[in-house]
Amino acid sequence: MPVGTQGTVKTVGSEDLERLGFQLVLSNTYHLSLRPSADIVEKLGGLHKFMSWKGAILTDSGGYQVMSLAHMRKITEEGVSFKSHLDGSEHFMTPERSIQIQGQLGVDISMALDVCPPYPCTRDEAAEAMRLTHLWAPRNLAARPESQAVFGIVQGGVHEDLRRESADFVTGQPFDGFAVGGVSVGEPTEMQRPVVKLTTPLLPVDKPRYLMGVGHPRDILHAVACGIDMFDCVLPTRMARHHALYTLKGRVNAMGKQWAEHDGPFDEGSQFPQTERYSAAYVRHLFKAGESLALRLATLHNLAFYARLMSEIREAITDGNWPDLLKRYKDA
Amino acid sequence: MPVGTQGTVKTVGSEDLERLGFQLVLSNTYHLSLRPSADIVEKLGGLHKFMSWKGAILTDSGGYQVMSLAHMRKITEEGVSFKSHLDGSEHFMTPERSIQIQGQLGVDISMALDVCPPYPCTRDEAAEAMRLTHLWAPRNLAARPESQAVFGIVQGGVHEDLRRESADFVTGQPFDGFAVGGVSVGEPTEMQRPVVKLTTPLLPVDKPRYLMGVGHPRDILHAVACGIDMFDCVLPTRMARHHALYTLKGRVNAMGKQWAEHDGPFDEGSQFPQTERYSAAYVRHLFKAGESLALRLATLHNLAFYARLMSEIREAITDGNWPDLLKRYKDA
Numbered sequence: 001m002p003v004g005t006q007g008t009v010k011t012v013g014s015e016d017l018e019r020l021g022f023q024l025v026l027s028n029t030y031h032l033s034l035r036p037s038a039d040i041v042e043k044l045g046g047l048h049k050f051m052s053w054k055g056a057i058l059t060d061s062g063g064y065q066v067m068s069l070a071h072m073r074k075i076t077e078e079g080v081s082f083k084s085h086l087d088g089s090e091h092f093m094t095p096e097r098s099i100q101i102q103g104q105l106g107v108d109i110s111m112a113l114d115v116c117p118p119y120p121c122t123r124d125e126a127a128e129a130m131r132l133t134h135l136w137a138p139r140n141l142a143a144r145p146e147s148q149a150v151f152g153i154v155q156g157g158v159h160e161d162l163r164r165e166s167a168d169f170v171t172g173q174p175f176d177g178f179a180v181g182g183v184s185v186g187e188p189t190e191m192q193r194p195v196v197k198l199t200t201p202l203l204p205v206d207k208p209r210y211l212m213g214v215g216h217p218r219d220i221l222h223a224v225a226c227g228i229d230m231f232d233c234v235l236p237t238r239m240a241r242h243h244a245l246y247t248l249k250g251r252v253n254a255m256g257k258q259w260a261e262h263d264g265p266f267d268e269g270s271q272f273p274q275t276e277r278y279s280a281a282y283v284r285h286l287f288k289a290g291e292s293l294a295l296r297l298a299t300l301h302n303l304a305f306y307a308r309l310m311s312e313i314r315e316a317i318t319d320g321n322w323p324d325l326l327k328r329y330k331d332a
Numbered sequence: 333m334p335v336g337t338q339g340t341v342k343t344v345g346s347e348d349l350e351r352l353g354f355q356l357v358l359s360n361t362y363h364l365s366l367r368p369s370a371d372i373v374e375k376l377g378g379l380h381k382f383m384s385w386k387g388a389i390l391t392d393s394g395g396y397q398v399m400s401l402a403h404m405r406k407i408t409e410e411g412v413s414f415k416s417h418l419d420g421s422e423h424f425m426t427p428e429r430s431i432q433i434q435g436q437l438g439v440d441i442s443m444a445l446d447v448c449p450p451y452p453c454t455r456d457e458a459a460e461a462m463r464l465t466h467l468w469a470p471r472n473l474a475a476r477p478e479s480q481a482v483f484g485i486v487q488g489g490v491h492e493d494l495r496r497e498s499a500d501f502v503t504g505q506p507f508d509g510f511a512v513g514g515v516s517v518g519e520p521t522e523m524q525r526p527v528v529k530l531t532t533p534l535l536p537v538d539k540p541r542y543l544m545g546v547g548h549p550r551d552i553l554h555a556v557a558c559g560i561d562m563f564d565c566v567l568p569t570r571m572a573r574h575h576a577l578y579t580l581k582g583r584v585n586a587m588g589k590q591w592a593e594h595d596g597p598f599d600e601g602s603q604f605p606q607t608e609r610y611s612a613a614y615v616r617h618l619f620k621a622g623e624s625l626a627l628r629l630a631t632l633h634n635l636a637f638y639a640r641l642m643s644e645i646r647e648a649i650t651d652g653n654w655p656d657l658l659k660r661y662k663d664a
Binding site for chain 2: 006007008010011012013014015031035036040043044045050051052260261263277278279281282285286288289291292293295296297
């Protein structure tokens with residue numbers, strides 16, 4: 001899932017995402033509920049119509065943004081009170097309210113409101129976050145209209161016993177899919193993979209398994225090998241805006257001097273129809289000149305890289321040539 | 333001509349300009365010669381290949397930017413010395429050098445280096461600028477390789493006798509087309525139209541007549557009625573970046589509250605295939621949220637408006653229904 005926090009995958013249009021072959025985008029309950037507001041999006045026919053996106057949409061619950069962006073937040077068993085980072089207005093988010101907002105947005109997959117503590121956190125903090133996540137799980141489900149899919153989220157930090165307890169509890173609830181939450185929240189990669197390896201096999205194989213916020217191409221390959229089906233990550237789009245382009249040989253700096261007279265693409269192995277008419281020298285020039293077309297072309301490049309990665313992953317699973325794929329992406 | 337100063341029409345790609353139906357874009361000798369440099373563009377196969385534009389390209393001579401952007405400029409009969417606004421490096425621009433650079437860029441139409449005094453200027457300043465422009469005119473032509481078209485520029489400020497003298501001299505030179513220069517340099521509209529009305533009929537009808545830097549839709553209609561064939565103007569792209577959108581009812585502010593829940597386009601009469609999938613409410617939301625897709629969609633809207641204006645002008649001339657066209661655009 002490309003990330004379209006404010007109802008737009010930064011710098012590109014829905015027609016671009018269609019051409020790139022994406023099936024699902026992620027958008028954000030917290031941001032959209034504050035601006036333009038769930039009422040307005042609903043009145044305008046829902047988020048699909050608002051952003052003119054014919055594919056599917058998943059929204060996160062807003063819980064993570066309340067923790068990372070909002071001011072004056074206070075968590076109780078009832079929900080989270082906070083002040084908007086935009087205008088200081090006061091809000092109270094509950095599982096019921098989150099599911100209701102996601103219903104107003106009219107998305108295909110809504111995420112249960114959980115508590116996701118940022119890294120680093122103590123074992124006690126991880127346990128308390130898990131306790132509230134479990135307390136809220138049935139309330140998310142009870143608030144769901146019949147037509148709305150809701151995914152549950154497993155918490156538990158980096159602690160094996162908590163992860164097992166959380167997976168056990170959450171998968172016991174009638175969610176439509178399950179997510180591994182609480183990873184990619186600032187922890188080092190070497191702490192992330194064991195959590196994914198431990199938690200993923202605890203989730204049922206007959207429902208979508210979603211790893212939130214991951215990630216690097218090789219982390220995605222690792223997680224798929226563990227059984228993960230779905231990902232969202234800001235990396236391809238965010239890195240593009242910082243002139244970091246994904247190639248099979250790793251990320252390259254599009255402003256590097258080596259591209260100044262380079263008439264070909266950044267990666268001979270990754271020529272994409274969306275960007276192939278522009279040389280690396282031209283994209284570098286646009287970045288140097290501060291031209292916003294640079295951000296668009298770099299974003300299209302990285303999204304195309306990820307779209308191809310996911311497409312090749314699906315092929316490798318079907319064709320049984322996983323080792324070849326790992327070899328192809330070993331430096332990515 | 334959409335304006336692509338740095339080898340890019342801001343926020344959009346060449347594929348967008350193709351779809352919009354433009355045949356010619358303007359780019360800039362001063363900017364490109366400083367960054368990435370004429371040598372690099374030449375080495376990369378010329379400006380068409382560099383910006384991946386299959387249509388035609390006209391470059392201005394760089395004279396105007398030297399006057400308005402560069403530092404420490406000094407004009408002599410030989411040429412203009414100046415320091416780059418980017419890095420302070422010292423340069424010397426002459427008619428020969430300007431034509432040579434435009435040749436390296438490989439453009440279809442190059443403009444003669446002239447002296448264009450910014451408004452306001454005294455009669456003496458206007459006369460001196462004209463004198464140098466005339467002195468340089470044959471030098472521009474002498475420097476031209478056979479394959480390179482060069483347009484001459486008529487100066488003379490707002491003074492009828494100087495304009496007549498300049499048109500007389502410049503049209504006596506074997507240029508491939510003629511431009512009315514020295515307008516749209518800061519003067520009020522009511523001072524611009526008389527100059528266009530006076531000067532245009534003094535130019536030969538069997539060569540292209542180009543009004544530099546104009547302009548507003550109604551100024552374009554006025555100039556076409558005077559006999560002008562070609563225009564360049566930053567207005568559609570620059571205004572878009574300031575959320576000002578052209579409609580048949582005049583320019584509207586895309587951030588205005590009236591669009592907050594407006595599910596249709598900004599102008600019922602100007603639905604364009606490039607932008608029609610997005611509502612005014614969505615574009616307003618993107619501007620409010622600081623999303624760069626807003627700049628792209630607004631630019632596509634305004635370019636589509638101008639592309640249609642020029643297309644309808646051509647039709648009206650052929651079909652003889654000019655009065656209807658004036659009526660249609662009376663509020664634009």
